[in-house]
Amino acid sequence: MKKTILTVDDSESILAVVATTLEEEYEVLTASDGAEAIQKLNAGTHVDLIITDLNMPKADGIQVIRAARSLQQFAAVPILMLTTESQMQKKQEAKEAGATGWIVKPFEPENLKAVVKKVLR
Numbered sequence: 001m002k003k004t005i006l007t008v009d010d011s012e013s014i015l016a017v018v019a020t021t022l023e024e025e026y027e028v029l030t031a032s033d034g035a036e037a038i039q040k041l042n043a044g045t046h047v048d049l050i051i052t053d054l055n056m057p058k059a060d061g062i063q064v065i066r067a068a069r070s071l072q073q074f075a076a077v078p079i080l081m082l083t084t085e086s087q088m089q090k091k092q093e094a095k096e097a098g099a100t101g102w103i104v105k106p107f108e109p110e111n112l113k114a115v116v117k118k119v120l121r
Contacts, residue, residue: 002025002026002027003026003027003048003049003120004026004027004028004029004046004047004048004049005022005026005027005028005029005047005048005049005050005051005116006029006030006031006037006040006041006045006047006049006050006051007019007022007028007029007030007031007051007052007082008030008031008033008034008036008037008050008051008052008053008056008061008064009030009032009052009053009056009082010032010033010053010055010056010057011053012032014053014082014105015030015032017109018051018082018112021109021112021113022112022113022116025113026049026116029045029047033056033057033058033059034052034056034057034058034059034060034061034063034064035058035059036058037050037052037059037064037067038059038063038064038067041064041067041068041071041074042067042071044073046073047074047077048077048078048120049077049078049079049080049116049119049120050064050065050068050074050077050078050079050080051079051080051082051103051116052064052065052079052080052081052082053081053082053083054081054083054085054090054094055083055084055085061081061083061094062093062094062097064079065079065081065094065097065098065099066097066098068098069097069098078100078101078119078120079098079099079100080099080100080101080102080103080115080116080119081094081099081101081102081103082103082105082107082112083102083103083104083105084104084105085104086104100119101115101119103115
């Protein structure tokens with residue numbers, strides 16, 4: 001059975017690139033903003049990995065991470081930030097909220113695959 005990844009981004013093109021990059025090996029679910037992602041998590045949607053943008057309307061990536069970490073079934077699920085932000089302060093804030101790792105956009109599809117494979121071991 002394929003592992004399931006929830007990808008959260010307000011950019012349709014980023015959602016499409018991530019899905020296309022990963023759908024061969026994984027089941028990819030998408031959410032177009034943080035609020036939609038939080039709804040899916042609260043509904044008990046099973047995911048093995050969350051990949052979230054940082055800057056989004058309605059709820060940002062930090063809020064998505066905090067919401068996931070507040071639910072027992074997502075306490076140990078890896079969460080990757082996929083964002084244009086590279087400031088240490090933002091990285092520290094994400095880490096403190098519970099992020100597992102950080103990928104800066106633009107990204108190489110092969111690098112994304114490698115990171116996903118590593119965190120889903």
